[in-house]
Amino acid sequence: MELESSCENVENCDIKDKNVPRTPSRIQDEGKAQKRSKQNVLFETEINVWGISKVFAFILNVSYWRSERDLIKSYKNTVEEFNQTINSLQDSYTDLMTEKHQLQDNFNSLSQKKLELETRIKDLTDEKDQLQRDFDSLNKKGTVCFFMSTELKSWSDCRQYCRDRGADLVIINTEEKQVSLFSERVWIGLSDTENEGIMKWVDNSPLKQGFWFKGEPNNSNGNEDCIELNYNREETGWSPLNSWNDYPCSEKKKGICEK
Ligand code: 2F8
Ligand code: CA
Numbered sequence: 001m002e003l004e005s006s007c008e009n010v011e012n013c014d015i016k017d018k019n020v021p022r023t024p025s026r027i028q029d030e031g032k033a034q035k036r037s038k039q040n041v042l043f044e045t046e047i048n049v050w051g052i053s054k055v056f057a058f059i060l061n062v063s064y065w066r067s068e069r070d071l072i073k074s075y076k077n078t079v080e081e082f083n084q085t086i087n088s089l090q091d092s093y094t095d096l097m098t099e100k101h102q103l104q105d106n107f108n109s110l111s112q113k114k115l116e117l118e119t120r121i122k123d124l125t126d127e128k129d130q131l132q133r134d135f136d137s138l139n140k141k142g143t144v145c146f147f148m149s150t151e152l153k154s155w156s157d158c159r160q161y162c163r164d165r166g167a168d169l170v171i172i173n174t175e176e177k178q179v180s181l182f183s184e185r186v187w188i189g190l191s192d193t194e195n196e197g198i199m200k201w202v203d204n205s206p207l208k209q210g211f212w213f214k215g216e217p218n219n220s221n222g223n224e225d226c227i228e229l230n231y232n233r234e235e236t237g238w239s240p241l242n243s244w245n246d247y248p249c250s251e252k253k254k255g256i257c258e259k
Pocket of ligand 1: 247
């Protein structure tokens with residue numbers, strides 16, 4: 001027992017028992033002791049390895065938990081950011097849909113206006129084409145121009161005045177023309193100079209419709225062969241469609257020329 005307690009390891013045994021004589025039983029004991037000592041060393045080494053491995057395992061666990069915790073935290077942040085992004089996208093989508101509806105309304109309104117304008121353009125184009133046709137038709141007939149002599153002249157001198165300007169005294173063959181020329185007392189292109197009572201226009205065409213003043217033509221004093229327009233005696237009911245009078249051709253008046 002003393003040996004066991006004093007020889008916990010081989011080196012100590014060697015030092016303490018240096019002067020003790022080495023008998024066979026002692027050698028045997030020392031062998032046993034050395035064997036036990038080696039077993040103890042192995043046992044302690046195993047314990048140490050086991051402990052160190054446990055510590056390493058613990059450290060590994062801790063770092064694993066920490067990385068897990070960081071991962072979860074990071075995941076939570078990512079989820080939060082993702083939710084914020086979704087909310088933001090949802091708001092943007094709602095705004096865009098509202099804008100889209102407004103644009104659709106504007107588009108519909110503009111389409112309607114476009115249709116109306118196209119219809120209006122078509123109407124105006126038709127009207128323009130009709131006016132162009134009327135204009136061309138009038139051009140074929142020739143442009144009509146009226147003008148009045150500036151001085152008072154006899155019927156013949158007035159006619160000459162017109163002819164000097166490429167025109168002649170006016171021929172009135174419609175109510176519209178009669179009404180439109182209604183102004184002052186002037187010579188027109190009608191006379192019965194050649195044959196009394198047979199009225200002729202300056203182009204030698206016969207009179208078909210006259211716009212005479214009441215009681216005219218009367219060839220007063222037997223020498224009224226030229227016709228004036230707008231003879232006016234208010235007390236006898238003068239009017240635009242009843243205003244012609246035969247009058248002495250030598251009397252001086254203005255005349256209406258037609259070109
Ligand atoms: O001066 C000629 C003119 O004289 C009269 O009018 C003022 C005659 N009217 C009547 O007799 C009703 C005109 O016929 C005539 O031309
Ligand atoms: Ca007369």
